[in-house]
Amino acid sequence: MNLSFKGYLLLNGFFLFFISLNNVFNLNLIDFTLVLSIFLYSIKWDESEWLVPLFLYVWGIFQDILLGMNFGYSGSIFLFFYVLSQLASINGLFEQQKIKFIIFITALLILFIIKNLFIYLFYQLNYLSIDELSAFLITVLLYIPLNSIIIYNQKKYEKIR
Amino acid sequence: MSILIPIGLIIFSLVFYFGRFDNSNFSNVLRAKSINTVYSISSIVSSPISLIKNGLESIYEIKNIYEENKNFKDMQLLDSASFQEIVSMKLKIAQYEKLLNASSDIEFDFRTSRIVGDFSNNFNGTLIINSGKKENNKVDMPVLGSNGIIGRISQVGESLSRVLLISNINSRIPVIISEDGYHGMLIGQGRENPTIEFVEHIEKISIGDLVTTSGKGGIFPPFQLIGQVVGKKSNEIEISIFENISALSHVKLLNYKLKQEN
Numbered sequence: 001m002n003l004s005f006k007g008y009l010l011l012n013g014f015f016l017f018f019i020s021l022n023n024v025f026n027l028n029l030i031d032f033t034l035v036l037s038i039f040l041y042s043i044k045w046d047e048s049e050w051l052v053p054l055f056l057y058v059w060g061i062f063q064d065i066l067l068g069m070n071f072g073y074s075g076s077i078f079l080f081f082y083v084l085s086q087l088a089s090i091n092g093l094f095e096q097q098k099i100k101f102i103i104f105i106t107a108l109l110i111l112f113i114i115k116n117l118f119i120y121l122f123y124q125l126n127y128l129s130i131d132e133l134s135a136f137l138i139t140v141l142l143y144i145p146l147n148s149i150i151i152y153n154q155k156k157y158e159k160i161r
Numbered sequence: 162m163s164i165l166i167p168i169g170l171i172i173f174s175l176v177f178y179f180g181r182f183d184n185s186n187f188s189n190v191l192r193a194k195s196i197n198t199v200y201s202i203s204s205i206v207s208s209p210i211s212l213i214k215n216g217l218e219s220i221y222e223i224k225n226i227y228e229e230n231k232n233f234k235d236m237q238l239l240d241s242a243s244f245q246e247i248v249s250m251k252l253k254i255a256q257y258e259k260l261l262n263a264s265s266d267i268e269f270d271f272r273t274s275r276i277v278g279d280f281s282n283n284f285n286g287t288l289i290i291n292s293g294k295k296e297n298n299k300v301d302m303p304v305l306g307s308n309g310i311i312g313r314i315s316q317v318g319e320s321l322s323r324v325l326l327i328s329n330i331n332s333r334i335p336v337i338i339s340e341d342g343y344h345g346m347l348i349g350q351g352r353e354n355p356t357i358e359f360v361e362h363i364e365k366i367s368i369g370d371l372v373t374t375s376g377k378g379g380i381f382p383p384f385q386l387i388g389q390v391v392g393k394k395s396n397e398i399e400i401s402i403f404e405n406i407s408a409l410s411h412v413k414l415l416n417y418k419l420k421q422e423n
Contacts (some may be wrong), residue, residue, distance in 0.1 A: 019203065021210065068287035070285070128328075
């Protein structure tokens with residue numbers, strides 16, 4: 001996706017709106033950081049794109065300040081899924097939806113393990129719980145409809161162009 | 162080539178995160194200075210959704226008022242009995258203190274603040290309240306709900322402050338358990354119930370025992386209710402806190418100090 005000035009504005013507006021939803025909803029089962037990551041992974045970014053990662057980094061810090069998380073937490077998750085999307089695109093896996101889905105689940109699982117391992121090692125705390133697992137499963141389930149919507153819109157956008 | 166930029170930024174973010182720069186003064190100042198701006202922008206952007214959500218919640222609340230009213234009427238009898246009990250206990254304590262010539266060494270003063278941001282659902286559970294430096298809020302001020310301690314202030318902005326909840330995995334509070342006053346350290350567990358570790362005579366503690374602050378460390382005043390014991394393992398105790406944090410709309414900020422000797 002090659003973005004115009006208007007496109008950048010819309011994209012940043014979307015990031016801001018989505019991050020701001022944390023202000024309204026305090027849900028145990030839906031992690032908005034991961035839901036936003038679905039969008040970042042599902043969109044086919046232009047390979048020469050270099051401004052979007054910088055925006056993502058800034059929005060990550062913005063979200064960390066808002067939620068009171070340690071600096072770098074949200075930014076690294078956003079950028080991780082952005083890089084994954086770029087790698088899938090470079091290797092020609094973007095059109096193969098099944099492989100793309102498996103990569104997403106694997107990435108989510110890696111993130112889940114790292115997060116829980118970090119909490120265990122730094123805080124001596126076993127953070128694994130039903131809520132935590134449910135949030136993970138709901139993100140996996142949300143991927144299917146959100147990815148379909150994004151693919152549909154992106155194809156429509158490309159046709160118009 | 163362009164893929165190197167996000168990879169570099171990920172490495173930078175991870176160094177930031179695992180290096181735990183949040184403990185530095187720079188990070189605290191940055192957070193305190195930016196929280197007002199960040200919160201204001203995000204609340205403006207989310208205001209339409211917030212309006213819809215609040216409207217729906219109000220309809221739901223109105224629906225529940227009848228039922229609540231009925232329950233309150235039923236509870237009135239019980240409450241009057243426990244009120245009598247509290248009054249007689251207070252009188253007894255006052256008499257004992259007089260007999261022991263003990264002086265009350267703590268002065269309490271509190272003010273109320275409204276919760277404007279609730280981020281209690283993750284492992285870094287925090288709240289944002291609508292008072293800050295202007296209202297003379299200070300870092301480490303104890304924060305109470307209507308039923309007991311819920312945390313302490315961790316950052317103070319111009320007109321907003323952040324409350325670090327007792328469920329936050331960074332939270333550590335010295336507590337005493339049961340009437341016999343066994344000491345321990347209350348540790349936040351994120352979404353799960355908090356636990357108490359380093360407990361002396363753990364075998365003498367029973368399910369249902371009350372947990373209060375011990376006053377050690379000087380941040381929290383002693384004997385403030387927190388919760389009660391709901392589970393026991395070989396080296397730790399699980400407690401359920403009295404306050405339902407997600408149902409709170411206001412909190413009390415406790416301004417306490419030891420009484421000055423005359």
